[in-house]
Amino acid sequence: MSNNNLSESVVKSMFVAVQRGYVYRAYPTDEVKKYFLQCFGAGRKMYNLHVDRLYQYLESIDYQIGERIDTKELKNKIPSVAEFKKMFVDSDGNLYLYNVDAFACNEAKQHFYKALNEFNKIAFQKQFKKSALKRKDTMGKELSFRDLKVLPKFHSKKNNNFSYTTFNQNGNIQINENILTLPTAQKSELREVKVKLKLHRGLPKDSLIKNVTVSMNANGEFYVSLCVEFALEITDIEKTTIILGLDYSQSSFFVYSEGKKANYPLFMRQAEERLKQEQKKLSRMDKGSNRWNKQRKKVAKIHIKVANQRKDWLHKKAFTLAKRYDMVILEDLDLRSLSQNPDYAKKQQDNGFGNFRLYLKYKLEQQGKIFLKAPRTFPSTQLCSNCGFKNTKLKGIKNINIREWDCPKCKCHHDRDVNSGINLKQYGEKHIHEKNLLVSYLLKYKGFARLPTVSSTD
Ligand SMILES: [Zn+2]
Secondary structure, three states, rough: EEEEEEOOOOOOOOEEEEEEEEEEEEEHHHHHHHHHHHHHHHHHHHHHHHHHHHHHHHHOOOOOOOOOOOOOHHHHOOOOOHHHHHHHOOOOOOOHOOOOOHHHHHHHHHHHHHHHHHHHHHHHOOOOOOOHHHHHHOOOOOOHHHHOOOOOOOOOHHHHHOOEEEEEEOOOOOEEEOOOOOOOOOOOOOOEEEEEEEEEOOOOOEEEEEEEEEEEEOOEEEEEEEEEEEEEEEEEOOOHHHHHHHEEEEOEEEEEEEOOOOOOOHHHHHHHHHHHHHHHHHOOOOOOOOOHHHHHHHHHHHHHHHHHHEEEHHHHHHHHHHHHOOOEEEEEOOOHHHHHHHHHHHHHHHHHHHHHHHHHHHHOOOOOOOEEOOOOOOOOOOOOOOOOOOHHHHOOOHHOOOOEOOOOOOOOEEEEHHHHHHHHHHHHHOHHHHHHHHHHHHHHHHHHOOOOOEEEOO
């Protein structure tokens, strides 16, 4: 295999197949809107049929809490999607599950089993929903498997489960100018599904639409999320010279190894403050009343606005970093376990560091630059970036409040986050050669014969 001899100096760029998500606001006509709602409804129905059969099954086997559910056996007890479709007629006697995109029903089944697998992973933990535990405490209501966390539950219209996904088959999903054409069902009254989109930015050149998710939010606004595949040229940068270590920070989102802080914008906190107020108002109103409904929509609107502002900020920040630096190193934070720590949880969940990491990764890699996570075992917080002394007094979440410290060995004074950023930078400098993206691609895929796929969403 002579390909193994390829080096940076020979190959300057290569194409990789990249999949990426693009979300657009959609403006369906009333007719198409009706069809979309039918698709959402059919998916929900199919999901609920599976949940219903699951509960019947669990009762029939006298399911004991803590056990895994035997999905193989369950599959034998649940009718196929085609069989379910034959069972249901609407008030006019139509087999209405046939009127919608076939994928809407199939996807519901996939989602159901995915949820069930998630449940099986934690079944042994015997975790119950908070609301169920409360009911037990206050009303003495016994807990059953229906109260278990993560076990698939019935989807109701109130839960905002308004979406369905369809896949491109032989080019039946297309986009022309700003009109998206989607497949319909043979038995649907609708002969074609065409939707106008607000294309605030175009799709990459020569991209292929793989699948589309249509969704409706709490305000009744429609969105489509297109997953597209395209060839992206990755160019190698001559030299990796400008390196950044980046430390996650509670108060300012992250801290640069140069000492700067990425200040989380104030406007977002203000919006969050307002959201809190409006939510408080909502909680005081009579549930189901006209005023309550109006207020609920108001709250939903602020939620959407805050989410959009945050996403926009994260993208811009990631873009700026990817433009300026050749390599960025950050710690491989376990965001999930952090979010389970009550002191951390609230803030960490809504500031979107996980998404930021993802945006930064693909924005760097598409320029042939390097994104590196230092392993969890690397003690970036505890090491003195000046002499290398390991200060175990800083270890663990309980010592998170030590913001500044002096190295007992070299007496150097440190800001916790900045020191950690410098350590990450030094880690990156040491491991730079292992991480040349282009070379690692070439070795992995033995040249250009097969295109690797890099997946990401934005
Ligand atoms: Zn020191």
